[in-house]
Amino acid sequence: MTLETLKKDVCAAIDAMRDELLGMSHAIHGEPELALEEFKAATRLTEGIERYGIAAQREAFGLKTAYAAEFGADKGPTVAILSEYDALPGVGHACGHNIIATAGFGAAMALSKLNGRLPGRVRYLGTPAEERYGGKEMMAREGAFERVDAAMMIHPSNLNLVTMPCIAIVDVTVIYHGRAAHASAVPHRGLNALDAVVTAYQSIAQLRQHIKNTDRIHGIITEGGLASNIVPERAACRFNVRAIDAYELAELKLRVHNCFEAGALATGCRAEIKWGETLYLDLKTNWPMADAFQRNGESIGLEFFPMKELPSGYAGSTDMGNVSHRVPSIHPCLGVAPLNVIIHNAEFARHAVSEKGDQAVIDGAKSMATTTLDFMLDADMQSRAKADYAATAELSKAAIEASKRMASDAQGHGHAHGGCGCA
Numbered sequence: 001m002t003l004e005t006l007k008k009d010v011c012a013a014i015d016a017m018r019d020e021l022l023g024m025s026h027a028i029h030g031e032p033e034l035a036l037e038e039f040k041a042a043t044r045l046t047e048g049i050e051r052y053g054i055a056a057q058r059e060a061f062g063l064k065t066a067y068a069a070e071f072g073a074d075k076g077p078t079v080a081i082l083s084e085y086d087a088l089p090g091v092g093h094a095c096g097h098n099i100i101a102t103a104g105f106g107a108a109m110a111l112s113k114l115n116g117r118l119p120g121r122v123r124y125l126g127t128p129a130e131e132r133y134g135g136k137e138m139m140a141r142e143g144a145f146e147r148v149d150a151a152m153m154i155h156p157s158n159l160n161l162v163t164m165p166c167i168a169i170v171d172v173t174v175i176y177h178g179r180a181a182h183a184s185a186v187p188h189r190g191l192n193a194l195d196a197v198v199t200a201y202q203s204i205a206q207l208r209q210h211i212k213n214t215d216r217i218h219g220i221i222t223e224g225g226l227a228s229n230i231v232p233e234r235a236a237c238r239f240n241v242r243a244i245d246a247y248e249l250a251e252l253k254l255r256v257h258n259c260f261e262a263g264a265l266a267t268g269c270r271a272e273i274k275w276g277e278t279l280y281l282d283l284k285t286n287w288p289m290a291d292a293f294q295r296n297g298e299s300i301g302l303e304f305f306p307m308k309e310l311p312s313g314y315a316g317s318t319d320m321g322n323v324s325h326r327v328p329s330i331h332p333c334l335g336v337a338p339l340n341v342i343i344h345n346a347e348f349a350r351h352a353v354s355e356k357g358d359q360a361v362i363d364g365a366k367s368m369a370t371t372t373l374d375f376m377l378d379a380d381m382q383s384r385a386k387a388d389y390a391a392t393a394e395l396s397k398a399a400i401e402a403s404k405r406m407a408s409d410a411q412g413h414g415h416a417h418g419g420c421g422c423a
Helices: 003-016 018-030 039-051 097-112 135-141 193-210 246-267 287-299 320-324 346-351 355-377 379-390 393-411
Strands: 067-072 078-083 121-126 150-152 155-157 168-177 216-223 234-243 270-275 333-335 415-417
Touching (some): 003 018, 003 097, 003 355, 018 039, 018 355, 039 067, 039 097, 039 121, 078 097, 078 320, 078 355, 097 121, 150 287, 150 320, 168 193, 168 246, 193 234, 246 270, 246 393, 287 379, 333 355, 355 379
Parallel strands (some): 078 121, 078 150
Antiparallel strands (some): 067 121, 168 234, 168 270, 216 234, 270 415
């Protein structure tokens, strides 16, 4: 059985699944669930797996909304195909994870229909909490990617891209504890926690003038007091801090931390600074695999935007970066919206169930399934993919260790600083 015949068969299987895939995509889109709360989406996907006669492991790798399924030959490489399905607060599936979920499902189930002709193994993983908490990193620590030779997923965008530019990110939540008082009668008896947040916010705004153009700091005030005539005794904010990689992020994190301390020092409040347990690493694209994905996408009519023509600083973050530092990985993007419509916007959510959004489910499933077959059958491609990964393997090992250390630190007592700057 030739490679081209296998590719033709999986593409035909995906075409036959079209109504099922689009129905599932629209159903997940219609009931958006936040990170670690994706029970309905996980149920839809696992029940779908079982309809194909494949055992689905629920609550896989320590997460209640994760799942895993594996099938294929005992010999040959193992390729992980990933689905995400969490939504965003307020704007639903404005990142199009309903497309990611069903494209991954379609690719995996189509490959399962090859039965004894599949020249390797597929590990199909449902990976929750990409938008927050870093589900893939949590799963990786529990062994989700052990004995995996390659991993892949797709992501919707407003462009077809062979890879998604992704930088490292960590989140931080800060709670300031002050003292309530009557804001008019005895304001001097209060310690204003909202002023502490505002001071920190302004300090970060000033810091932004003096960071690299690849760095990003952005956040919101989540609590600001209860009434205008009460000095706020509690206020809080949440920020994301991003840099080109884990090493530069560590330096920037310290500078941002100092801004939060400044809020406490200026107001006499106590700062409770809680850095996130999961560091999202930069994405390490495996180019032999990415090139194969592009060829397969072009074979079904996709046109890819040249990466070199992307604007400077165009980058997001994803916990797929953490996977890419463990195994050769790709994370291509498929355009579903016009150029002026960006992700994490309510309008993008509407495009996630548009005609183009639906087509991305089918095109993504086909391109991943055929790339999986390329990897399984082409020994030269396997060698080149391994060599490409190995070229920076030591850096990846160090980055993963840095991520684990950050988790260990965050699981401790965090950082609490008083107005004097003491712990």
